[in-house]
Amino acid sequence: MAVIDGASMTNHAREIAKKIFMLIAEAEAKAHNLPIDEVHFHEVGAVDSIVDIISAAVCFDSLGISEVIVPKLSEGTGTVRCQHGRLPVPVPATLNIVTACGMPLEIMDATGEFVTPTGAAIACALATSHTLPSFFRIERIGLGAGKRAYTERAGILRALLVSDNQGEGERDEVLKIETDIDDCSGEVLGYTLEKLMQAGALDVHYAPVFMKKNRPAWELTVICKKEIRETLEDIIFRETTTIGVREFPSVMRVILKREEREVETPFGQALVKQVTFSDTVRNYPEYESVKALAEENEASFHEVFEAVRKAAEELD
Structure with a gap:
């Protein structure tokens, strides 16, 4: 972290770099069954990894992009030689990262490591969604290939800069969750809102309503991506007294x-x-x-x- 704190970059770029670094550190700590502050330097702080992390953070910050869609990561099979000998692909750290972030992972019929822990952490730190809009216009195309040679297929990363088809706003599909609550305190409801937003909800709000038996209550409405529906519903059931929620699975929105x-x-x-x-x-x-x-x-x-x-x- 000291290297990142000491580097010359914007605050936003530094936040991204720290997020990437922590994803790798937590994954390596779990893989080695060690506290995060006992993970060895070579596992999360090798010079090449630090350069990759900071470069990715600065580059992304310079692009000024707020929405990143990563439909899935495609990984190979076999084994790879590393600091601790040969490990199966995907390596433990990569699996820990995609699991913690809920990143979709595809195992291809190809031998080799196509997703490194650093690459997985960068993708997870930047991703805001895993679903492409139903239609879009491609503005720019970026293509890059690593130095490692593969036999079955090339190791290529492609990035597309896309915008909505009509030029006024991006259209995508979201999920709306609702529930009416008449027996929760304001402290509980406020805390629940914070937990929902921290878990990735796009928006959360309460509206006063009257329920059966003329009871004043609050209608909780959550807008989210479908991928995190279960996570948000778990929070609602765990933190509030509601015994059921309503789902509206196909809600279209336009984003400027x-x-x-x-x-x-x-x-x-x-x-x-x-x-x-x-x-x-x-x-x-x-x-x-x-x-x-x-x-x-x-x-x-x-x-x-x-x-x-x-x-x-x-x-x-």
């Missing part, structure tokens, strides 16, 4: 193109969400970024917000 930009203000660096609609560009200061600067500088939220908004007006 957006990207995070960093601006410099008298209070420090802040993040701005830049949204594009047709030929109009709008900049919205990120709440958490404004809040952090206000607390750090002992300034009012409004004062910092206005400084960030003015700095955002100078963006391209």
Whole structure:
């Protein structure tokens, strides 16, 4: 972590690099049955891996992309020689990473290691979804191949920069989960919302309703990707008193193109969400970024917000 902290990069790039590093460290700790602080340096901190991690984080941050779709990772079979001798493919660390992140994994009929722990961690750290939109336009294509030679097939990584077909917003399919709750405290409901968002929900909100027997209650609504439905439902059942939920499995949404930009203000660096609609560009200061600067500088939220908004007006 000291190497990452000491490197010259944006805060966003540093966050990505740390996320990748921790995925590898936790996977190696589990593979060796050791506490994370006892994992040897060569397992998670070799120079080439650190270079790969930081390079990937800086490159991704420079692209300004907020949504990454990784349908699946394709791995081979056989064995591979490493620091601890020969290990079966997929190696334990790679399996631990994809398992922890819920990343779909395909085992191909090909001999060789096509997914390394570092590669799996980068893909998992960046992925926001595993489902491609029903239609899209390809803007750019990137193609790269490693140095290792394979016999059955080439080891190639391809990335596509895509946008919606109509140019106004990306359309994709999401899931809506609902339940009505009349016997939970506000503290429990607030805590549940935080847990749902941390687990990957796209949006969560409560609305006041009246239930049977004229009972005032709250309707909990969760918008999410289908891949994490069970995880979110487990949280709802575990944290609240509800005994059932409703599912709306085919809800279409339209998402305007957006990207995070960093601006410099008298209070420090802040993040701005830049949204594009047709030929109009709008900049919205990120709440958490404004809040952090206000607390750090002992300034009012409004004062910092206005400084960030003015700095955002100078963006391209």
